[in-house]
Amino acid sequence: MLEIRNLHFSYRNFQALNGISTTVGSGVYGLLGPNGAGKSTLMKCIVGMLPLQNGEVFVNGDPIDSANAEFKRILGYLPQHFEVMDFSSVERNLLYAAWAHGLNRSECSAAIAKILQITDLADKRQSLVRSLSGGMRQRLGIACALVHRPRIALLDEPTVGLDPLQRAGIRNLLAELAKESTIIISTHLVEDIAAVANRVMVMNAGQISFDGTVDDLEILGQKNPTPGFNTLECGYQAALSLIPNHE
Numbered sequence: 001m002l003e004i005r006n007l008h009f010s011y012r013n014f015q016a017l018n019g020i021s022t023t024v025g026s027g028v029y030g031l032l033g034p035n036g037a038g039k040s041t042l043m044k045c046i047v048g049m050l051p052l053q054n055g056e057v058f059v060n061g062d063p064i065d066s067a068n069a070e071f072k073r074i075l076g077y078l079p080q081h082f083e084v085m086d087f088s089s090v091e092r093n094l095l096y097a098a099w100a101h102g103l104n105r106s107e108c109s110a111a112i113a114k115i116l117q118i119t120d121l122a123d124k125r126q127s128l129v130r131s132l133s134g135g136m137r138q139r140l141g142i143a144c145a146l147v148h149r150p151r152i153a154l155l156d157e158p159t160v161g162l163d164p165l166q167r168a169g170i171r172n173l174l175a176e177l178a179k180e181s182t183i184i185i186s187t188h189l190v191e192d193i194a195a196v197a198n199r200v201m202v203m204n205a206g207q208i209s210f211d212g213t214v215d216d217l218e219i220l221g222q223k224n225p226t227p228g229f230n231t232l233e234c235g236y237q238a239a240l241s242l243i244p245n246h247e
């Protein structure tokens with residue numbers, strides 16, 4: 001269980017997060033919003049890459065502390081622009097990720113075998129990362145974020161740059177992983193949310209303008225139809241304008 005209370009964050013004098021509060025349980029949670037909405041900033045604050053300036057984040061009732069080894073095992077994070085070691089093998093990258101998340105030597109080999117199987121990379125185990133396709137590299141990034149089976153995983157734009165078939169593959173993968181973890185994905189693609197998320201939070205200008213189920217967003221879309229758009233798209237557009245000071 002992840003709880004965020006009244007989170008604010010400013011880059012110098014630009015306010016990127018303006019009072020975010022929500023509680024996230026199990027399943028896939030979609031963070032939907034246009035470019036610049038604050039999705040990446042929110043994820044970075046949750047995982048401790050950015051300091052909490054104002055507000056609080058709790059995991060299972062405990063305040064988040066990124067320096068605490070226990071949190072390294074609880075959290076998994078795929079940044080929007082992630083780094084992997086291009087001149088090393090897939091397996092070596094996963095070994096490094098597993099070690100960085102606090103797995104010991106005896107735990108690593110089973111964890112790596114399992115995530116290779118889930119991400120459909122088992123036959124690439126010994127391949128150099130630079131030889132992988134874009135979709136495989138993206139799956140490796142996800143595998144590195146999830147190798148230690150975190151209870152809470154934050155994936156920033158996991159389907160970006162992928163073709164429709166690859167996106168469908170990643171969405172299936174996330175649905176599989178969500179059986180035992182909380183998965184938060186950020187995206188600006190409504191179709192990603194429709195396919196995989198149980199709940200959706202729409203962000204705009206550093207605020208949450210909608211927090212509910214995909215069905216709730218669909219109902220909002222039915223009440224605000226726009227010719228040429230499907231009901232979820234209409235719900236998303238309507239949700240964006242629910243912020244009081246939205247221009």
Ligand SMILES: Nc1ncnc2c1ncn2[C@@H]1O[C@H](COP(=O)(O)OP(=O)(O)OP(=O)(O)O)[C@@H](O)[C@H]1O
Nearest residue numbers: 011014016033034035036037038039040041042188
């Ligand atoms: N290091 C930074 N310094 C100053 N402003 C920043 C910095 N990083 C982000 N911002 C600004 O903060 C706002 C929120 O950015 P953020 O990357 O969190 O949005 P986002 O919803 O993830 O967008 P995108 O989908 O484009 O990644 C944007 O206006 C962005 O320009």
